[in-house]
Amino acid sequence: MAVSEEWRQQWIEAVSKIRSNVSYEESAQQLRSLQQTGLLKLTDLKYNPGKFFEAHRLLARHAPNLGPGFWIRFTVHYNLFAGSVLAVGNEQQVKQLEEIQQKGFLGCFGLTEKLAGVNSGGVVNTIAEWDDQTQEFVITSPEVGAQKNWISQGLVGELAVVVADLRVAGKRCGAHAFLMELRDAKGPVPNVEFGDMGRKTVGNDLDNAWIAFHGARVPRHTLLSRYGDVQPGNGGTYVSKVKGLTNMAMIGQRLFSGRVAVAWAALTFTRKLFEMTRAYSDHKKCWIPKNSTLTEVPQLQHLYLRADETLKKLENFVGSCEKQLSDCLQKDEIPPMALQEAIASAKILASETSIDLCFRLKQDVGSHALMGDTGFEQMDFLQACKFAEGDSRILMQKLARDRVRISSPLGSSEEQQLAKELQDAMKGGAKAWDANFEKVYDLAWQVVQRNVATVCPGTSLRLPCGLSKL
Ligand SMILES: Cc1cc2nc3c(=O)[nH]c(=O)nc-3n(C[C@H](O)[C@H](O)[C@H](O)COP(=O)(O)OP(=O)(O)OC[C@H]3O[C@@H](n4cnc5c(N)ncnc54)[C@H](O)[C@@H]3O)c2cc1C
Secondary structure, three states: OOOOHHHHHHHHHHHOOOOOOOOHHHHHHHHHHHHHOOOOOOOHHHHOHHHHHHHHHHHHOOHHHHOOHHHHHHHHHHHHHHHHHHHHOOHHHHHHHHHHHHHOOOEEEEOOEOOOHHHEOOEOOOEEEEEOOOOEEEEEOOOHHHOEEEEEOOOOOOEEEEEEEEEEOOEEEEEEEEEEEOEEOOEEOOOEEEEEOOOOOOOOOOOEEEEEEEEEEEEHHHEOOOOEEEEOOOOOEEEEOOOOOOHHHHHOHHHHHHHHHHHHHHHHHHHHHHHHHHHHHOOOEEEOOOEEEHHHOHHHHHHHHHHHHHHHHHHHHHHHHHHHHHHHHHHOOOOOHHHHHHHHHHHHHHHHHHHHHHHHHHHHOHHHHHOOOOOHHHOHHHHHHHHOOOOHHHHHHHHHHHHHOOOOOOOOHHHHHHHHHHHHHHOOOOHHHHHOHHHHHHHHHHHHHHHHHHHOOOOOOOOOHHHOOO
16 A cells, blocks of 8 residues: 555654753653654554655665664654564554554564574573462563563663563463553552663664563453464363464564664665765865866766666665565465565675675765764664564575575575585585575575566675675
8 A cells, every 4th residue: 555645744853853952751751752653553564564664765765863762762663663563463452552552652672682692583482370269471581581671762762562482381382472561650560670781883862671481471362363362260271273374473573573673774874874975075076186076976876877787686685575474464474484584684685795895885975974864874774674674694594504505506506506515515414504604695685686676676785895795
């Protein structure tokens, strides 16, 4: 569904008021106000994904000025928090989103844990134990490594979707999501401890918290129960509602929309930084050897051309992934494996290529890159894109592992050769995987290239510096 020009103008006007030189409480208040305008509904991800992605893109245009703080706050609330409720919540829980929006409440997404880091989700050590007597879940961080960390707006949010390993009658039922209250009018709820992650290089208008659970009790209805529920009585029984679907796989659905939004954010940041820098270099006089402008310096001139070409290819690729994903979101379908792989490739390419292009721009524009308010001081926005919603290396590990499982010929001769070498090496034991890590990443890069060429025939892209060999 395309967005109307009227809506676009209203959204542009609303986000132009956002400021980042404010405290995190004030920044949170800006998001409360923005959501209370009703311009973007917490359910738009499902019912109007075009609007959801456009809202993210238009906000990312401000990233070279604002930095990553507000963009992350926004996407955590709309995609990770509300999106998880949409993905794994029952009808009643999804309906709650309306009230949350009207009240201006903010939600966090508590997945990452101190030990598991970027592997969180695959590893979940927070425990949610069913207490059949009181019909509550008891949420605990059994050790420091299980504490949640990096949780965006964790110091201000009223609510959170918290991912914990569910235990019913002593049995482990795997990672599940709980929609729980973190704060009420009186302050933080009992038995939940919060700490500040500390000062970051950028984005200090966003609060990032570590959260420890010391036996926090939450009622039965907090379990997001579209796919699995707990039946009280006799110690409790876990009931799986849809055979063959794990709850974590369904929570992970949110990462696909997040990856597309993050890929767009990286590309939008890069376009805007190049635009801002070009506006400077077009007017900066430079002697090369005659009186000229900085834009005419050969390496910069070619970098502008190459960046534009590369960004066009990537916008085309990410746009195509967005279109296919929007279709799945509206039909409430899980994206097919081929699309999941294409989205992972888009996320890796968009963030890594953006880091590469912006770094080169910084090297070639002279002293301007050291000045405040040029956008260069916000380049760590791209660092956040690199690991948000699936770290580049973790996604590449997955692409390579999935490829090695395929024995039939697939892809370029180089891809087939690398896959065979890794398959052979693995016959010597699992340790061969890490010992051959450069081949693993080379194979992943081949898979990324194949995905681009499949979705956008004739398109090829250079290996970004951040993914090159050590
Ligand atoms: C500003 C900000 C906001 C965030 N908001 C949220 C949020 O709201 N909710 C939430 O749940 N999380 C959030 N996160 C967490 C984020 O998504 C990452 O999970 C987290 O930053 C991981 O950091 P780490 O240093 O612990 O990673 P580590 O796990 O220590 O990894 C460090 C690096 O090692 C490499 N690595 C690690 N494991 C492997 C492996 N098995 N194979 C290959 N390479 C590996 C990766 O390249 C990685 O970059 C946020 C993070 C930041 C910085």
